[in-house]
Amino acid sequence: MLLSVVQAHAQDRGPPPALNVPVRCHIGADCFVQNYVDVDPGSGMQDFACGRLTYDGHKGVDFRLTDLAAMRRGVTVVAAAAGTVTRTRDGVADVSIRQSGRAPEGKEAGNAVVIDHGNGWETQYSHLLQGSVTVRPGDRVEAGRPLGRIGLSGNTEFPHVDFGVRRAGQGIDPYTGRVIGTTAQDSPALPAPALPACNSDGGIPIGALWSDQARRTLVYRPSALLGAGLARETPKADTARDGGYGQPLPAGPGPLGVWVELMGGRRGDAVTVEAIGPNGQRLHRLTGTVPRPLAVLFINADIRPPNADPWPTGVYRVMVTLRHEGETVLQEERRVELR
Known part of the structure; x- marks a missing residue:
């Protein structure tokens, strides 16, 4: 699903951007986090709070809408941090794979935007609504700049935006700050505490990449x-x-x-x-x-x-x-x- 790959370089060691919520909707009311990053490095599945809001190998955070009517009304996707747009795609139809059977070859991310935040950090916004992308490669964007709207394009069954974070081409879980597929004993992207206990109260770990405001908004909701x-x-x-x-x-x-x-x-x-x-x-x-x-x-x-x-x-x-x-x-x- 990657639209671009950033090669690892020695200079790509700067601090991560503080990420804001990438959607303009009320989290927990009219939009929800359906799937988190799968933190289980093996064949199992587990989200950062030891729950099961994920699936094996999932590398992003899915912000979903309640139904297709909400998608048609329009929900804006925004830049989580300042940066420069490097890649975009538009023109992929909004069709659930329940109807189509599969996404177009090479277009599993559907309509999407990639933003370079410097120091090897980038974010990707996938499954946007066809015809909604408002930025082009080379555009400089600030945090909160509209990029498009939540859609149903690519490899998806429900209207959502898949928000992904990478550093030097490696996927990073924004809730833990770790390279996806690693544990606290492996080489983390950033110093991060052990995974939260399974009786998590919804708090976000200290090593998370979210801004203070996003932390308050994105408390864990298991249901x-x-x-x-x-x-x-x-x-x-x-x-x-x-x-x-x-x-x-x-x-x-x-x-x-x-x-x-x-x-x-x-x-x-x-x-x-x-x-x-x-x-x-x-x-x-x-x-x-x-x-x-x-x-x-x-x-x-x-x-x-x-x-x-x-x-x-x-x-x-x-x-x-x-x-x-x-x-x-x-x-x-x-x-x-x-x-």
Whole structure:
């Protein structure tokens, strides 16, 4: 997925840039870190906080949107630090590999931008929206300069930007400051502490490359509610991910379904989904257990109206609770109006 390789030189020993958040969205509300760098140097997978928000060999940080509707509305990707643009690509279509089967050969990063920050340090912003790239090679950019928008181009299944950091051509984990694939006993890119304990409170290690402001924003979130709502049919994952279950929905007779999409469910987590009518009556309650670690979990169910009556107008609530080892780690609701 690299667009360029910087050769190692003796002079490439300067300090790293302090990295700001590379997206203009509310982390933890309308965008999320779906995947971190895989810090397991072997065949396993583990993120910097000893969680499983990654996959084997992943070398970047994936900032994802909730659905394709959010992508179409537009979310800006910005330079994480000042530097000079060295490479760009645009013109790759925004198509999930679920539909295409694979990314175009040699264009796995999709539409992308690479910025040189000096002293061998560079950042890469991949999977940008087709036609959104606003910079060209040779442009000098400051931190926060818009580069493009989050897209679905290249080797991807969901709208996100893959943010990568390199020094002298070697991938660096911005959360630890280490060369990817190494441990504290290997030769680190920077002095860094041992990996955080598995009961991490969301703090970012001292050796991280993030700025102070980014540290406060990018606290570790092992789970998140990507979306929830109602549909006038048995809910389908693809339709929900395309933003197809908007509101208001039509009231009256006919089927009604409830759907939820969660990120980062851990094995054994208890999930509860409740649908509450406009009069406060519970219409549906579903409980279950996450069978294995899952990047994304989609839940759906049909709801039958009492006595086969038409659905009344008003505001309905979908309430979602996620518990890990008895502790409530997520409790949110989404409201849907039926007219």
